[in-house]
Amino acid sequence: MALKDVKNRISSVKNIQKITRAMEMVAAARLRRAEQRIEALRPYAGAIRRMTRQAAEAAGNVPSLPILNEHESEDTIALLLVTGDRGLAGAFNSQIVRAGVRAGSQYETEGKSTVWYASGRRGVSSLTFRGRDAKGAYTGFTDRPAYANAREIASDLMAAYVDGEVDRVEIIYNRYISPLTQEVTRETLLPLQHATILEGGEGLGGRAAGEEEGQDHGKHALVEYEPDPDAILERLIPAYVEISIYRALLESTASEHGARMTAMRNASENAGDIIKDLTLEFNRERQAAITQEIMEVVAGAESLV
Structure with a gap:
């Protein structure tokens, strides 16, 4: 040469x-802001979980709200892939797409059909490249997701579930652990597990969502509900789903900045x-x-x- x-x-x-x-x-600065947003979300997420569980306890048996009804069979599975709008982040996007395609192929071998939803241009384009059209495509906000974005996604998914278009909804995203470590996480979003609400399991709003060890134990104050607990629970359940998606979006954003x-x-x-x-x-x-x-x-x- x-x-x-x-x-x-x-x-x-x-x-x-x-x-x-x-x-x-730039990624380091954005990562710090994303971490702060996750920390700010945790108290609210923990409060939503406690309120939902307490309202369900006050209602006695969980009311037969459409969003709480489990379908007789799970023939159609909705998969929501949470990716980014941009690349140059190592395997951040590709590992989510691979995990989603792998899950979809597994369901298809079991004779079930899959419906695809994707957040982020990388996820949408990857699904299109593989011949899997996304019924719901949500782009343009992955660098700084807002709660309104989570509400839009949750509204579409809950409507599809209530209308019987899908029998199960799963979300696949990168859970933020550290700037060097992001873990591919696959969670069931719908149907809501009643035991998780009533028993306070490790679902949304558990310790990962902001409750300290020892919090929310022991006796509770006497609460009078106005309107009745069923009506309050009917409003809390959608908020529970929205905050679950919002948490995943924030986790994915922090993971993307860390990976980049x-x-x-x-x-x-x-x-x-x-x-x-x-x-x-x-x-x-x-x-x-x-x-x-x-x-x-x-x-x-x-x-x-």
Whole structure:
């Protein structure tokens, strides 16, 4: 490789390294804000869970609300994939798509049909590429999801469930653990498990949603409901579903920024290694060129003697 070509490659790699370092810093700043939003959500999510459980306890038997009715059979499964709008985040998007396609194929081998929903342009485009059209496509907000976005998705999923279009709804997303670790999580969203509401299991609003150990135990204050608990529960159940989706969106956003920050850091380090190798090659080529010129000068001088 000519010296000029090596020098041009070094310059281009340095420019790429500047971009990846800038993207890493942007992702780190956005990650911090995403973590703060998750922390702010936890008290509200915990309150929703407690209120829902207490209202269900006050109502005695869980009322036969359409959203609480479990279908006789589960022939149609809705899968909601939560991905990002952009790439350059390592395996963040691809692992969700792979997990979703794997789950869909498993249901299809069991003779069940699947209905696809996707949040994020990467998920929508990946499903389309694989010949699986998304009935619900939600894009343009993955960098900073709002509660209204979760409400829109929840409304479509609950309507499909109540109308009998789907018998089960599952959500697949990246659960945020740390900037270096994101765990692919698959959860059942509908039908709502009554035991989870009544017994306070590890569903939405458990300790992961903001309850400290020892909280919400012991005796409860006497509560009088106006209107009756059934009517209150009818309003709380949709909020329960919405907050579940909103939590998944926030977890996915934090995971995306963490994955992008890690990917850009690795890219910057790899660029540094390439620059070192190219610089070594450049020096070697330049030394060889200098040595060749010296030999030519010596040979010319000897020919004059």
